[in-house]
Amino acid sequence: MRVPLHTRIADGLARLGALARFHENQKSQAEGLSPLQARALVVLQRRRGIRLGDLARELLVTYGTLSPAVSSLEEKALVTKYVDPEEHRAVNLELTRKGAAAARRVEGWASELLAPPVADLDPDEAATLLASLLKLIRAFERRGTITAARMCFTCRYFDPKGGKGARPYFCNLLEEPIGEANLRIDCSEHEPADTDQLEGRRQA
Numbered sequence: 001m002r003v004p005l006h007t008r009i010a011d012g013l014a015r016l017g018a019l020a021r022f023h024e025n026q027k028s029q030a031e032g033l034s035p036l037q038a039r040a041l042v043v044l045q046r047r048r049g050i051r052l053g054d055l056a057r058e059l060l061v062t063y064g065t066l067s068p069a070v071s072s073l074e075e076k077a078l079v080t081k082y083v084d085p086e087e088h089r090a091v092n093l094e095l096t097r098k099g100a101a102a103a104r105r106v107e108g109w110a111s112e113l114l115a116p117p118v119a120d121l122d123p124d125e126a127a128t129l130l131a132s133l134l135k136l137i138r139a140f141e142r143r144g145t146i147t148a149a150r151m152c153f154t155c156r157y158f159d160p161k162g163g164k165g166a167r168p169y170f171c172n173l174l175e176e177p178i179g180e181a182n183l184r185i186d187c188s189e190h191e192p193a194d195t196d197q198l199e200g201r202r203q204a
């Protein structure tokens with residue numbers, strides 16, 4: 001039976017996802033954490049002062065699922081809560097020093113697992129893979145399946161036609177042309193593009 005290309009790609013991604021979950025489970029168990037708690041620590045390390053609701057959206061879980069997991073992190077002295085200075089009814093979360101150390105230990109699991117085989121790709125293959133992954137993530141964002149991946153395609157500083165040659169894009173914050181190999185996911189400088197910018201890119 002001939003299996004369509006898109007189905008085979010989906011199967012390959014699902015296998016990598018299952019492998020990643022297995023590895024993540026092992027790593028978080030070694031820290032005495034649930035996988036959700038381990039992922040929460042990693043996000044908190046990248047986003048200081050994030051609200052519980054925003055953290056839940058980023059982790060693709062409900063507020064009700066995340067709340068007890070975060071309370072447990074607080075009991076373990078890995079996380080502190082404080083009132084948002086701009087919205088007094090909102091509670092922000094931040095890592096303690098102990099939580100930051102735990103986050104650093106668990107954060108490396110993805111690159112430990114995936115970086116060696118990815119490093120075997122030649123540079124052009126790797127750049128194409130990165131661009132394809134970003135497009136897939138963007139497609140999931142458009143469908144509302146994932147939120148806030150903070151990548152170039154959704155950033156106000158991204159100019160899709162501002163570069164040339166092998167670096168066809170331009171980052172107006174870094175003030176430099178960027179190619180497929182330079183595209184970022186979870187960029188700390190990312191600021192969301194407005195609706196007009198996103199629509200213009202969609203039509204480009």
Ligand code: SF4
Nearest residue numbers: 152155158171187189
């Ligand atoms: S600020 Fe970061 S996410 Fe935005 S375009 Fe530049 S590199 Fe990409």
